[in-house]
Amino acid sequence: xxxxxxxxxxxxxxxxxxxxxxxxxxxxxxxxxxxxxxxxxxxxxxxxxxxxxxxxxxxxxxxxxxxxxxxxxxxxxxxxxxxxxxxxxxxxxxxxxxxxxxxxxxxxxxxxxxxxxxxxxxxxxxxxxxxxxxxxxxxxxxxxxxxxxxxxxxxxxxxxxxxxxxxxxxxxxxxxxxxxxxxxxxxxxxxxxxxxxxxxxxxxxxxxxxxxxxxxxx
Amino acid sequence: xxxxxxxxxxxxxxxxxxxxxxxxxxxxxxxxxxxxxxxxxxxxxxxxxxxxxxxxxxxxxxxxxxxxxxxxxxxxxxxxxxxxxxxxxxxxxxxxxxxxxxxxxxxxxxxxxxxxxxxxxxxxxxxxxxxxxxxxxxxxxxxxxxxxxxxxxxxxxxxxxxxxxxxxxxxxxxxxxxxxxxxxxxxxxxxxxxxxxxxxxxxxxxxxxxxxxxxxxx
DNA sequence: ATTACTAGTAGACGAGTAA
DNA sequence: TTTACTCGTCTACTAGTAA
Numbered sequence: 001x002x003x004x005x006x007x008x009x010x011x012x013x014x015x016x017x018x019x020x021x022x023x024x025x026x027x028x029x030x031x032x033x034x035x036x037x038x039x040x041x042x043x044x045x046x047x048x049x050x051x052x053x054x055x056x057x058x059x060x061x062x063x064x065x066x067x068x069x070x071x072x073x074x075x076x077x078x079x080x081x082x083x084x085x086x087x088x089x090x091x092x093x094x095x096x097x098x099x100x101x102x103x104x105x106x107x108x109x110x111x112x113x114x115x116x117x118x119x120x121x122x123x124x125x126x127x128x129x130x131x132x133x134x135x136x137x138x139x140x141x142x143x144x145x146x147x148x149x150x151x152x153x154x155x156x157x158x159x160x161x162x163x164x165x166x167x168x169x170x171x172x173x174x175x176x177x178x179x180x181x182x183x184x185x186x187x188x189x190x191x192x193x194x195x196x197x198x199x200x201x202x203x204x205x206x207x208x209x210x211x212x213x214x215x216x217x218x
Numbered sequence: 219x220x221x222x223x224x225x226x227x228x229x230x231x232x233x234x235x236x237x238x239x240x241x242x243x244x245x246x247x248x249x250x251x252x253x254x255x256x257x258x259x260x261x262x263x264x265x266x267x268x269x270x271x272x273x274x275x276x277x278x279x280x281x282x283x284x285x286x287x288x289x290x291x292x293x294x295x296x297x298x299x300x301x302x303x304x305x306x307x308x309x310x311x312x313x314x315x316x317x318x319x320x321x322x323x324x325x326x327x328x329x330x331x332x333x334x335x336x337x338x339x340x341x342x343x344x345x346x347x348x349x350x351x352x353x354x355x356x357x358x359x360x361x362x363x364x365x366x367x368x369x370x371x372x373x374x375x376x377x378x379x380x381x382x383x384x385x386x387x388x389x390x391x392x393x394x395x396x397x398x399x400x401x402x403x404x405x406x407x408x409x410x411x412x413x414x415x416x417x418x419x420x421x422x423x424x425x426x427x428x429x430x431x432x433x434x435x436x
Numbered sequence: 437a438t439t440a441c442t443a444g445t446a447g448a449c450g451a452g453t454a455a
Numbered sequence: 456t457t458t459a460c461t462c463g464t465c466t467a468c469t470a471g472t473a474a
Contacts, residue, residue, distance in 0.1 A: 004448090007221040013302045026458065036450050041459055060457065077228075078299040084231045085296055136367040136436055140303075190367060209370075222467090244439065254469050259440055278438065 001073055008033055008043050009052060009074050012066060021056060021063040079147045091141050093180075093214045095134040097206055098191060105129045108181060108193055110163055112156035117195060120151050121168060121179050125195040129181070130173075132192050132212060139190050145169055146182065148218045153181075168195075172215040174204055180216060219291055226251055226261050227270060227292050230284060239274055239281040309359050311398075311432045313352040315424055316409065323347045326399060326411055328381055330374035335413060338369045339386060339397050343413040347399070350410050350430060357408050363387055363434055364400065371399070386413075390433040392422055398434060 011032045016022045030040035044064065047053045052070035056063040066074070107113070108129050118124050134142065150167040157163070165184035171194070172178065178196035182189050194214065200206060229250040234240045248258035262282065265271045270288035274281040284292070325331070326347045336342050352360065368385040375381070383402035389412070390396065396414035400407050412432065418424060 003221050003225040010298060010302070014298060018302060025456095038451080038459075039449055042449085045459080057458080062458075074299075075303070078303050080228060080232060081292075081296040081299050084228070084236060085293070133367065243437090255438095256440075256470080257468055260468090263440080275439085280439075 004043070005047060005050065005052065006073060006077055008047060009066065009070055010077075012053065012064065013074060017053070017064055017066050018071060019065075021065040023061045023063050025061055075143060076147070079144050082144050083147065086144075090218060091145055091216050093132075093134050093138050093141055093192070093216060095132040095138065095192075095212060095214065097201075097208055097210045097212055098131040098133045099208050100129060100131040100193075105193075107163060108195060110156075110158060112158055112163060113153060113166070116153045117168065117179075120153065121170070121195075123177070123197040125179075126197060126199050128199065130178075130194040130196070130200045130206070132180075132194060132214060134190050134192060136190070139188070142182065142189055142192075145216055145218070151179070152184070155184075170217045172217075173200065173212065176200065176204065180214060219294075222261070223265060223268065223270065224291060224295050226265060227284065227288055228295075230271065230282065231292060235271070235282055235284050236289060237283075239283040241276075241279045241281050243279055308436060309363055309434050311350075311352050311356050311359055311410070311434060313350040313356065313410075313430060313432065315419075315426055315428045315430060316349045316351045317426050318347060318349040318411075323411075325381060325384075326413060328374075328376065330376055330381060331371055331384065334371045335386065335397075338371065339388070339413075341395070341415040343397075344415060344417050346417065348412040348414070348418045348424070350398075350412060350432060352408050352410060354408075357406070360400065360407055360410070363436070369397070370402070373402075388435045390435075391418065391430065394418065394422065398432060 008029070011029070012022075012024070015024055015029075015032065017024070026041035026044060027037040029044065030037045033040055033043070035043075044053070044055070044062075047070070048055055051067060052073060053064050053066050056065075105128055108125075109127050114125065146167070148169075150169045153166045153168055155163050155165040166181050167184050168179040168181050170177070171180050173194065173196075176196060176198065178194050178200065181193045181195060192214070194200065206212070226247070229247070230240075230242070233242055233247075233250065235242070244259035244262060245255040247262065248255045251258055251261070253261075262271070262273070262280075265288070266273055269285060270291060271282050271284050274283075323346055326343075327345050332343065364385070368387045371384045371386055373381050373383040384399050385402050386397040386399050388395070389398050391412065391414075394414060394416065396412050396418065399411045399413060410432070412418065424430070
């Protein structure tokens, strides 16, 4: 993604085009971008071509709005800035314990994953996971975490079922070494699975809906 | 400040040049910027000219570091992103005040809910709710709100009657902290109940059928 | 290996203008 | 007023190459 496109997208966002259509003439956008009306018009066409904005070309004035893809592209850059200015060597996620519906646990407990956990994380995970619902205001931090490397766990196929790639990040819960596991290819995640050598619920006397901090290493 | 300069500055910051000298060859920077060694070399000279970075041109490899002016310039952009993403974490519902038929109020005022409100919302709600009829065109926004986490309030049984789970979302009405409460399991809702530490009608001098905006935090 | 000059070129931009 | 075309200019880039 060329920088000139994200620059235009940022200015559009500042004009309010993130979640709503805004009426912006090519001249107005040109002023915001410090370029001519003609160039701004061309830029709009390019952004449309790239699928970053949608347009409602009325008779008098066009109305533009960023697409989901456009917002994502902008968030990437935002996350770069967060990495620059906000982060130390860890990110703390706040959340609360949820009962697993067996879903995540079923996946994580697959042998295909477990052998890799043992090799790559350096501990043999207790069979079972802790489900943590990440607070809404901290969900964005997961994007930041996912923009860092992590420990890549390859997917596999087993009994005709395919299990996708996941990424593990070494973490700590109340000084216990553990790891959070998130799908490699997925957009929005607000429930994370935590694996640990020990049975976290029992060892730390945790109950459903207890509030909890997870310190994720970067 | 041309965008191409902040782009280069951002990549330098990501390479660690924010507070320390880092050894980066023009080829390495070129790779990071997706441009040739020659262009990266020129970019470095331009950044030096602008006083955004300082350089320690060693025999083998140059070492660069951002100046205070360079860090400031980058922070400006970071703040633009904060304005974009950190102040957009709310949805505004438009609606009008309706007289409660006692129905919602009867539920909300149950002790089983009230203790949870106090615990989870951090304030002791005034006994009584404000009923807001959400505008038809904004009813869809409630689905968006319900797709986010919110503060889950568990149901209970009391005197042979069962009270379902509800979800509260921290909100603001004219800068007063409050929360909207909606049933956890229900599809279509167009009347929302608002709870607040204070008597909203009296404090804000509200009357039936007055139009009102509710800013719901996500 | 480096950094950085010169030269040639692709393309980004704005002026003029049509619709 | 709008949006957006064509076209000429200029500049930002890369290749080649020197130090």
